[in-house]
Amino acid sequence: MSDDILVDIEDLHFNYDGRPVLQGINMKIPRGKVVAIMGGSGCGKTTLLRCIGGQLRPTGGRVRLERHQVCGMSHAELYALRRKMGMLFQFGALFTDISVFDNVAFPLREHTDMSEEMIRDLVLMKLEAVGLRGAHQLMPGELSGGMARRVALARAVALDPMLVMYDEPFTGLDPIALGVIGQLIRKLNDALGATSIMVTHDVQESLLIVDYIYFVSQGRIVAEGTPDQIRASTDPFVHQFVHAEVDGPVHFDYPARSLREEFLSGVAHG
Amino acid sequence: MNRSVLDLWVGFFVALGIAALLFLALKVGNLSSAHLSETYVLQAKFDNIGGLKVRGPVKSAGVVVGRIADIRFDAATYEAIVTMNIDGRYRFPKDTFAAIYTSGLLGEQFVGFDVGGDEKMLNAGDTIHKTQSAVVLEKLISQFLFNKAAEGQDQK
Amino acid sequence: MADPAALLRKLGHAVTERVWRLGFAARFFVAIIIYSGASFRRLHLTLREVFFSGVLSLLIITVSGLFVGLVLGLQGYETLQRYGSTEALGVLVALSLTRELGPVVAALLFASRAGSSVTAEIGLMKATEQLKAMDMMAVNPIARVVAPRFWGGVISMPLLAALFSAMGVLGGWLIGVVFIGVDEGAFWSQMQAGVDFRFDVWNGVIKSFVFGVAVSLIAVFEGYDSVPTAEGVSRAITRTVVTSALAILALDFVLTSFMFRGA
Numbered sequence: 001m002s003d004d005i006l007v008d009i010e011d012l013h014f015n016y017d018g019r020p021v022l023q024g025i026n027m028k029i030p031r032g033k034v035v036a037i038m039g040g041s042g043c044g045k046t047t048l049l050r051c052i053g054g055q056l057r058p059t060g061g062r063v064r065l066e067r068h069q070v071c072g073m074s075h076a077e078l079y080a081l082r083r084k085m086g087m088l089f090q091f092g093a094l095f096t097d098i099s100v101f102d103n104v105a106f107p108l109r110e111h112t113d114m115s116e117e118m119i120r121d122l123v124l125m126k127l128e129a130v131g132l133r134g135a136h137q138l139m140p141g142e143l144s145g146g147m148a149r150r151v152a153l154a155r156a157v158a159l160d161p162m163l164v165m166y167d168e169p170f171t172g173l174d175p176i177a178l179g180v181i182g183q184l185i186r187k188l189n190d191a192l193g194a195t196s197i198m199v200t201h202d203v204q205e206s207l208l209i210v211d212y213i214y215f216v217s218q219g220r221i222v223a224e225g226t227p228d229q230i231r232a233s234t235d236p237f238v239h240q241f242v243h244a245e246v247d248g249p250v251h252f253d254y255p256a257r258s259l260r261e262e263f264l265s266g267v268a269h270g
Numbered sequence: 271m272n273r274s275v276l277d278l279w280v281g282f283f284v285a286l287g288i289a290a291l292l293f294l295a296l297k298v299g300n301l302s303s304a305h306l307s308e309t310y311v312l313q314a315k316f317d318n319i320g321g322l323k324v325r326g327p328v329k330s331a332g333v334v335v336g337r338i339a340d341i342r343f344d345a346a347t348y349e350a351i352v353t354m355n356i357d358g359r360y361r362f363p364k365d366t367f368a369a370i371y372t373s374g375l376l377g378e379q380f381v382g383f384d385v386g387g388d389e390k391m392l393n394a395g396d397t398i399h400k401t402q403s404a405v406v407l408e409k410l411i412s413q414f415l416f417n418k419a420a421e422g423q424d425q426k
Numbered sequence: 427m428a429d430p431a432a433l434l435r436k437l438g439h440a441v442t443e444r445v446w447r448l449g450f451a452a453r454f455f456v457a458i459i460i461y462s463g464a465s466f467r468r469l470h471l472t473l474r475e476v477f478f479s480g481v482l483s484l485l486i487i488t489v490s491g492l493f494v495g496l497v498l499g500l501q502g503y504e505t506l507q508r509y510g511s512t513e514a515l516g517v518l519v520a521l522s523l524t525r526e527l528g529p530v531v532a533a534l535l536f537a538s539r540a541g542s543s544v545t546a547e548i549g550l551m552k553a554t555e556q557l558k559a560m561d562m563m564a565v566n567p568i569a570r571v572v573a574p575r576f577w578g579g580v581i582s583m584p585l586l587a588a589l590f591s592a593m594g595v596l597g598g599w600l601i602g603v604v605f606i607g608v609d610e611g612a613f614w615s616q617m618q619a620g621v622d623f624r625f626d627v628w629n630g631v632i633k634s635f636v637f638g639v640a641v642s643l644i645a646v647f648e649g650y651d652s653v654p655t656a657e658g659v660s661r662a663i664t665r666t667v668v669t670s671a672l673a674i675l676a677l678d679f680v681l682t683s684f685m686f687r688g689a
Binding site for chain 3: 053055078079080082083085087089090091093094095096106107110111152155
Binding site: 273276277279280282283284286287288290291293294295297325 | 470473474476477480481484524582584585586588589591592593595614618622623625627631
């Protein structure tokens with residue numbers, strides 16, 4: 001039933017500088033689920049996320065969010081839609097000139113008419129949910145990477161969005177912070193009744209928390225399934241990815257001449 | 271940065287800037303003596319205005335009483351028509367004599383009013399009929415040389 | 427030996443790049459104007475930028491103005507006393523400052539101090555994805571970040587130029603009257619007779635306003651258009667200072683030829 005599907009991506013194409021980045025992506029993201037999009041660096045997954053959020057205009061195909069066609073929207077319509085979305089950027093992207101409190105209060109102050117007392121209560125509740133209520137006076141420069149990302153998460157969910165997007169949420173975190181973020185993503189999704197899309201290449205953490213996984217390679221979906229299906233998969237690409245194998249469908253060696261030619265031909269090349 | 275401290279500094283900055291502008295306008299420039307009072311228009315016709323320029327002063331007894339507003343050429347009488355804005359506080363008699371003087375030896379040129387004794391005053395828009403043109407240096411020199419030559423001739 | 431065809435192609439490419447960028451800058455300027463509503467409805471945004479651009483430039487502007495005035499006084503006296511015209515020192519210093527040095531030098535200093543700082547701010551926000559985050563939160567970064575900084579610069583510039591000229595006149599007075607001994611009365615009276623408010627002072631204010639628009643636009647544009655890396659931001663800052671300097675001097679020529687034409 002179409003009501004169950006929050007985000008419907010049909011035959012999405014995107015070219016950058018003539019180079020094809022996305023070559024026919026088809027995805028259906030159901031309401032209330034946490035979905036991961038995985039793949040190696042440069043496979044196009046971040047581009048995909050940007051197309052869903054309307055930051056990039058695809059060269060072909062459609063993205064439908066609820067009843068709205070994201071691609072043809074005017075600026076004002078897109079902004080109205082974005083108020084129902086939250087996005088967590090890779091390193092948090094907190095506003096460095098204002099405090100943690102003001103960062104989380106930012107969307108509330110910009111988009112609602114709430115009084116300062118109400119905003120204060122709401123901000124502290126959001127910070128409490130990520131475990132940083134006591135840090136609300138600090139400046140972003142005083143936070144560790146993991147803490148900054150948690151504050152950014154609190155900011156992303158400040159307006160109780162229906163869709164939350166995560167751009168590489170696990171990158172550069174220590175194991176404890178990794179676990180914390182992972183748990184928060186799951187808990188917040190369920191508590192808000194929201195839908196989450198996560199772009200990542202952290203396999204182990206993702207398999208623990210998500211409901212469905214898409215594997216992207218060179219602009220195409222090469223595999224998909226629930227965590228159990230993925231763990232049991234025999235697809236060589238999935239297998240290489242999940243078990244972190246050095247060589248497989250994604251080659252170890254960069255394309256080069258044969259060893260014989262390189263070392264025994266006797267001609268030096270600059 | 272606390273918002274009220276910031277506002278204080280910005281207010282101080284803007285006040286300082288405006289004070290500097292006022293200083294420049296009043297103490298450095300001539301705004302205070304500029305004709306903020308009402309002016310009326312007088313005209314005068316000259317055979318030759320020399321180096322007279324628009325915005326040059328109009329003086330009487332050495333005091334600035336007005337400014338030159340416009341200089342035009344009269345194609346009918348082949349004269350220069352000078353339009354002046356005169357300070358409304360001062361009225362001049364109908365037989366006022368307008369001459370073009372030079373301040374100093376090589377300074378800027380201005381219109382000087384020499385007043386007569388007429389009881390009737392000039393009204394706004396009136397034209398001054400008694401005028402003396404500017405002294406053109408070349409004519410002066412050629413006149414001097416001509417006189418010298420004539421003298422030499424006489425002595426022979 | 428470089429291939430001439432390749433050189434020409436590079437030259438053509440450089441020119442088209444510049445022209446394209448100029449067009450983009452023009453559209454950016456229009457966008458700033460269109461989205462300036464928030465800068466004035468939420469005045470504290472703009473006032474904050476007036477503080478960072480204007481108030482924090484006060485020191486460099488006043489000190490530089492004083493020094494320029496001192497030098498003008500010294501050089502002016504040195505030359506004038508050869509013609510016995512030292513009473514003209516006041517009018518010399520005042521006219522040099524109000525017509526040219528005040529607007530131009532103050533604008534150059536402003537571009538170096540405040541312009542580069544604005545470019546750095548916006549460039550760093552771009553490099554750390556803060557602008558994108560704002561956009562994703564449905565807040566227009568041009569309205570919220572760029573326009574207030576633009577108007578902060580435009581408001582600050584004429585005030586700073588006036589301050590520069592005023593400090594310069596004081597510097598000239600300090601050197602000429604207090605230290606060298608030029609007659610104080612002649613100094614001020616000749617100045618007041620020689621400096622016309624509309625012609626000299628007001629034209630100088632118009633110039634500083636135009637420079638303010640140019641420098642502020644260049645500063646915000648270079649920051650917004652910078653490559654989002656550390657190296658990209660530093661190159662953008664250099665471009666701001668260099669482009670601002672060229673723009674100021676070129677505009678100065680254009681404005682001067684309009685304003686001071688054969689008077």
